[in-house]
Amino acid sequence: MKILFDRIDEPGLNTLAVYERRGGYASLRKALAMTPEEVLGELESSGLRGRGGAGFQMGKKASFLPKGSIDKYLVCNADESEPGTFKDRELMQKTPHMLIEGIVIASYAAGASRSFIYIRGEYVLQADVLDAALAEARAAGYLGEHILGSDHSLSLVIHRGAGAYICGEETGLLDSLEGKRGNPRLKPPFPANQGLYQGPTLINNVETLATVPAIIRMGGAEYAKLGVETSTGTKLVSVSGHVQRPGNYEIELGIPAREIIYGLAGGPPRGRAVKCWFPGGSSAPVLTAADLDVPYDFNSLAGAGSMLGSGAIIVVDDSTPILDVAIKVAKFYQHESCGKCTPCREGTNWTVKMLERIDSGEATPMDLDIMASVQDHIIGNCLCVLGDAMAMPIGSMIAKFRDELESHIEAARLGSAVRLVAG
């Protein structure tokens, strides 16, 4: 069942003409004929959970916005920067009107009159495609004042970022969109009450919003029949790393992870085996080959001690030392930490130093315990989850690959002792 990726490579799908020929913007007409409450009801009954990482129910989040005629905002989070994730890129590049249609419908349901797409600055091609689609949609009356003769008006601005992982965090994104450094804010107040320019704001991921037209077309209850009970619908999964066919795949939630990694993506290169895999971007705790039969949905992955996150599977095969993976991951979060909260700023920094000490032969097995306790002290102690995003995978690597790390420590110490004697 393809909803988002249905014949996505059809030539010209990024233009209004082809999108309309395929039935595009019919969902918008249908939605505008309903009341906003009815549209919200469909979104809630669809059970759609946010596709950006946290997995919060989209309809419920939209219902948190206060009613009334105050200025409300809708922000589409297109700052896709979780390592391993590249699904929104393909959606925006190939079917931008699906996203725009979703934004107009969602803003109607939430009562928002201004909307923004915050797209990461590196996505030049995709932002250009969106700009062109926006101009077409505006000219056709799908955006602007009194959309299709209704009372709903909406402006849309495409805002290009400038390269900062932290701006994918919703409150960091809001600060960045206001023209500041992308520092996360203290929550509560949540963006639904006090977000952009201090106004009520609904923030959703690209994939979440792009799914909205399909939900209106099918009806929420019908959409909820896809997938499994707690994780309805289809999901785009970005598979990368040591697999033979890396790329984006649309799957029905709840299929075994093995089917994605081996069936769709072809598994690791011949002669190699899966050592570990990140089920939801590099901030998810790693799972091992023993977990390959876990159903790929929000609750099953949480039950296995990890998370679905952004739906990015990174596969690491047995040719790679786990320490190399740990250093890469930790260095990324060290670089991207905004520095506002001490546990994250210092924790990421010291974790990198301690990991590098392992490689240079200066570590002892006790360091692993210290490192594990550093991770414990980061989790839950910062304004946002960037620190947790390092602590969770590093903590899981220490727990699951302790033997390998200990022998790495020993081998590196021997190596440096030999160098000392020889030197």
Add this chain to the structure above:
Amino acid sequence: MTAVPRPEAGERATAWDEPTDEAKGPAEIPDPATTRVPAELRATIEQAMARYPDPRSAAIPALHAAQELHGWCSPQAIEQVACVMGATPAYLASLATFYDMLQTAPAGPHSVYVCTNISCSLRGADALFAALHGAVGEDPEIDVRAFECLGACDIAPMASVDGVYVGPLSIDDVPRLLDDVRAGRPVLSEKQLAIRPVADQQARP
């Protein structure tokens, strides 16, 4: 262990990264009467400011525009943006130092960002970066940087060449990539992300 330089008794600590002129006060909002701003840059910034309920939201687009004109966020570029937006240069400098795509040092007209994050490094990005870096050498025209995840792990290892995504790259592609950049041709046209079909076989028409 390297010795940490410590200030002498009575000496004032300087700024974290670079020495600053302690005798100078902070720069104020530049005076529009005495600051020359190229008309085109002014128009771009004012247009951007008009798009948002709060004009300050245009700070990043404005810095992007100034960087395009000046090649980097030079003190002069920042001063011009500050003048049009009515912001202090310090405020804009705080943005330029925060965001990776805003350059705070002179850079060549061409940029090659090599993704060296986890998915790309599993497929050889570190060797690719080293090869590119070595091949470019001291050429001031091309700025090769290791970059965080660029969101194209399906074409790992990859690079963003003047904003155009290409991959999967091998070390053998390096000479032709650089030739294309220097000649102003489209870079490795058969390896551009723009023409790549979706991986999901069942999604193809």
